[in-house]
Amino acid sequence: MLIEIRPSLDPELAALVTAQQRELAESGGSVGRLFEPHDDVEYLVGVVNGRGIAVAAWQQSGPGGAEVRRIYVRPAFRGRGLARQMIVAVEEEALAAGRPWIRLELESRQIAAIALYQSAGYRQVSVDGPSRVRFEKRLPALVQ
Template structure:
């Protein structure tokens, strides 16, 4: 998979966001937590055979931190390690931007996502919202 940085108005990003929103609606998840493009977020699109099949994003959060936004992989491309590749790409981009820690929040029913993040080195920390789980990871320093 090739991972490319895309603008918030990129048509393939829009198609991935639409697919993700449809999946969220079909699963009964709250509409208020859907993934929407914003100019202050960096979007990474995973491309396979010239087609955008996965998306991840991050944005600055607090002093020295980053927040990973939802990762989405089209159903036909799941189980191939694409989400894990996107996690690594987000971590590399955040670290290169001087952001040595990343946090993210999930719903407790997102069992597969929780397992993915935990196996990627994320640790659960207290959350202000009891309906959401918060995870964080300190990133290793870049060697110059």
């Protein structure tokens, strides 16, 4: 899989986010607002055979911090380690931007996503009510 940084108005990015929001809505999750691209968010798209099949997004958060905004892999491509590749790409981009702390928030019912982040070294730092959990990870320093 090739991972590319894409502009916020990229049509493949919009299609991936729409697919993610549709899937969340169908599973009873909260989707919040419809996709609104933001200039302060960096979007990464995973491409296989010229087609966008995964998306990740992150943004700067506080001094030295970053926040994962989304990770999504199309269902037909799951189970191949692509979500983990997207997580690593986000972490590398955050580190390159001088952001050694990374955080994220999930719905507590997203059991597979929680397991994925925990296996990638994220630790749960809080529970926000019965439905939200927060995770964070200190990223290792880049070797120059």
